[in-house]
Amino acid sequence: MTIWTLDETHDPNAESWISSANLESSAFGLQNLPYGVATAGNNAEPVIVVAIGDQALNLSACAAAGLLDEIFGVDACGILCRDDLNALMARSPAEWRALRLWLHRALRAGSEMQSGIEGFLLPIETLRMRLPARIGDYTDFYCSVEHATNVGKVFRPDNPLLPNFKSLPVGYHGRASSIIVSGAEVRRPNGQIRVDGDIVFAPSRMLDYELELGAFIGGGKNDSGVHRLPEARERLFGVCLVNDWSARDIQAWEYQPLGPFLSKSFATTISPWVVTMDALAPFRVAARERLADDPALLDYLADQDEARGGALTIDLAVRLESAAMRERGDAPLTVTRTNAAGLYWTFAQMITHHMSNGCPMMPGDLIASGTISGETQGSQGSLLELTRRGAEPLDLGNGESRGFLQDGDEIVLEGRCEREGFRAIGFGECRGAVLPASDWS
């Protein structure tokens, strides 16, 4: 077990020579060090970067300068002088840790390396962030029992939770080509929807967000043999925020019997910074307790490492800003606040289950948690739940209300980990604004 353990990189008293990183408000303190891919300037080649305060260290440039060869035992430029994180993800957890330790020491106040790397810093505000990886396959799970129950209640009031939910992490294959990075606009989809009893092809009237976490897969391609949970856990590279935009009216008509399809594959927004499992180590908590009358957990899904905690405590929020708010300069409204610790299944269980049939997982693949909802009003991760499918619209407090999203609405997801005795870390934003549908008439 080489990942998710505490070491000097988690020292809460460590400060960086980049002073903005030392502000408590910064998402990107020295203890975080998330990876991304960005272009700086109009014609620049994309490079791999690490966020530190309001700066980003150009890791591709560090590798090109030969500073990182000893970590990988090979020419590090082959791994890091790229426009995606896939080659880094394909390395081992021990190498991920070694790179993190190098970054920590290089960026720590008093580091001898400061003068050697200062020239490789780029202000984050000048960067154009890109997708951090080439995502070969994308899987979306359904791991929040509150979300599954809330959604089930809309359709089956007496029997909201389906019988398989607590036996396996329910999931489905998503569409990799429609994953976009934070900031890209989202066009309202057209599709077949029911209007006054008739099926018509028209813009969705029930556009929704879904608050999720996504985990990027690392390591080498597995074979079709036996890959138990501890091995599967080491395939987890890092986490980002995911907005799994959903068109509820398209979904309701299309989804039987093969599941959601075009109701999801128009756009899925992810945050650009990948927070590593090592950075998240202090925020591990025990997986959600199974109730006495829950079905027994099958052996292959048992987390033998439960003392150390397979779940993550991450405070999550969703802000909504309407066009009218933006015009008037009003602050966005926080519509969802919840925490990821309540998920019924852990990422290690999801990936173990995913590989249990022999399915090849590749570096750069993304698995998402499904919508993260809590039990109380305001903690639900979608408007479908918050408004009971539009029946109880949200009051935005400025004279507007929302059953579902309107054109011009912007949704921002945020995530932050806090724990006594540790430096808080953040995920940055996952942002997207809704454009009007294309006109097929």
Next chain:
Amino acid sequence: MTIWTLDETHDPNAESWISSANLESSAFGLQNLPYGVATAGNNAEPVIVVAIGDQALNLSACAAAGLLDEIFGVDACGILCRDDLNALMARSPAEWRALRLWLHRALRAGSEMQSGIEGFLLPIETLRMRLPARIGDYTDFYCSVEHATNVGKVFRPDNPLLPNFKSLPVGYHGRASSIIVSGAEVRRPNGQIRVDGDIVFAPSRMLDYELELGAFIGGGKNDSGVHRLPEARERLFGVCLVNDWSARDIQAWEYQPLGPFLSKSFATTISPWVVTMDALAPFRVAARERLADDPALLDYLADQDEARGGALTIDLAVRLESAAMRERGDAPLTVTRTNAAGLYWTFAQMITHHMSNGCPMMPGDLIASGTISGETQGSQGSLLELTRRGAEPLDLGNGESRGFLQDGDEIVLEGRCEREGFRAIGFGECRGAVLPASDWS
């Protein structure tokens, strides 16, 4: 409309200077010219090849020799000196046609080009075929009304066909990473299944094949705007055979509410040769007639080109060879015979629907038809249907019977197009043998 039209490349009297191509029994006559990717010899680099009789023309070598530059107006080696067809797929239908015409003329008996390309021929039997493209995303549709009805009857005898079936091509996102090429062995998956009322993790007991066709997508990435059916049709590059291996017991437990997942993503086998839409032009037939009480077709799915036929007449067959048959040298048993012309939805309708929500389609993406079944016994494209979920096992005629597949069984899909006045063309084989499950105990 530049694809799917007849020209000199369909001349049934044209013969090749490669005599094996002129045998009526050959799948790969001069009128076919399917593309594939192969390695010849152990350490050879993969190359793009075109099948002609029992030979394959090394197209990468032709491009490297500068023979093809005029077709693309650029260095053809950038498109064809590769280990996948993606760059060729990304070109225009006019260029696909131009390349086909060049191949036809180069390989036709009496061609002046014979001496210049003879050295680029490789015997097919010496090739190791690979996946023809890097498949970014894979979508599996559900377009056979007979299949949907047969499957529905197993679960809902009174109401087998769901209400959306005739309004839209139902589909779901599949797993790209588990697509393998003909000849690769298929390991029986483990998974959660119900045994004597209990859910256990064990090898699937209901392993099945599914007979399908797959279409590779060409052209450039679409935006989120309006892409009508004639435009979508021009994104179709070519067709292969698909065996969508399915574990029915895993599927039955996992699939609510998000659809099939691990019951499919352990393996999907495709045939290595991509038969182009141009090669299939003579085999276009009218799309299946909609019945008087079918719902009206929404405008965006209407095929304005119906006079020329959006469907394809392709005779399809499935052969099963058990280990015992192989040992005794018995001939494999043909268990399914059907034709693709009966599909309720055409590939042009599938892709139009797929892009209608703004979903980006990329060159190399694969869309499959779903299981192709007919109305009569023996024309069903899966054992689930042929044996009524194992209740009526198939007699293999040698003392063996099958409800579902056993370890050692080999399944071979075959496809062939025949039509009066045209040279028949074939798809080659889509082959896979079942290995025992991995031992998790």
